[in-house]
Amino acid sequence: MMSGSLLGALLLDLLWSAVAAVGFAMLFNVPRRWLAYCALMGAFGHGTRWLLMQGGTSIEIGTLLGALVVGFLGYGSGRRLRVPTAIFHIPGIIPLVPGRVAYEAMIGLLQVTTATSLTAQQTLLADFSVNVIRVGIMVAAIAIGIAIPRLLFDREPPVV
């Protein structure tokens, strides 16, 4: 059973993820009637990652599973409503974007250039590398997560 504060935190996470997804959906000119779907995709995808991370899952695996949720929901909605899945997938994965980690990497790089001791430089460079690798893994996880439904269901013999 979920405690009250945990449930409140989850609801806040869902709310902010939905706001982020809708903002970007508007930037990408998604028609009004699909905005609510984009909000749900964004909330469920990020909510999945948030819940998994509460349970101790790493952010990378959480991102993959969150993107899979967006992938399957978006694929199903696209099929059902006869709309290209990009309309749901692209805004839906926005909350999963590793912005914070990318920022830490950037700041790390800036600090390397001004660090004075060799040890400090080595530590900062190591931190920088780890953050860059994490950003790379998370971007790949997002792409794989939303590609998987189509790779599973849209199989066709090659045509020439």
Next chain:
Amino acid sequence: MSLTYDELRETMELTLWAAQLLAQSGAEASVVERVVHRLGTGMGGDWLDVFLSPNAVTISISSGNEFRTRTRRIVAAPVNLTTLAEIAALSRRTKRLRLSREEIRAELQRVSAQAPVYNRWVIVGAIGLACGAFSQLFGGDGAALLIAWIAASGAMLMRQQLTRMYFNPILVTIVTAFVAGSIASVLALSGITATSRAALASSVLLLVPGVALINGAEDLIKGYVVTGLARAVQGGLISLAIAIGLLTAITVFGGQGL
């Protein structure tokens, strides 16, 4: 009944137009191929080969004993998922209802001339709020939400203005990130937030090349290596441009406390 050589010309022109609109509005290669194929065969072509490259699209269309091939240039344009959805719907209708070439031309005309769904000020507010929402996902406090909202909205205004003046997209990204970073740094240094990193990190996210990176990865996975690599490189360059603009702003205004 197969199409005559003259009918093929018009079919060619319309499918190329649709392919160009799709590619410019942010469709991945497999979607461009599938939708244009459906449109062209719906108009009576026997077969279409659609070849998407990063800056152009080439289509070969055949019907009976005749065939035609033509190339059209693709220019950079903002992502537009409404266009994508409407052309996909048009291709389905063409197949189902056997629309005439005149009807298809009129619909393509309408889609390419149509104004954006949201007014530019609405987008400024919404994308600002979306960046504010990110600051909350990154563990920021209420002040971080406000800082990110203001900084991202200001940056979005700058981006719209520079894009209207036809500045190079990489340059627009550097300047926009600098503006977002400067506003956020100045506000964060006033001491109103205890989570300045969350505020700064989220204030530039309006620039994230999400569509380029996602479509690039999808293209690569599905075997469209050339367009995939081109998009990945483009996404990488935009990310680098964000870093340059933001780091410059932090160096000028903030210092490393941020």
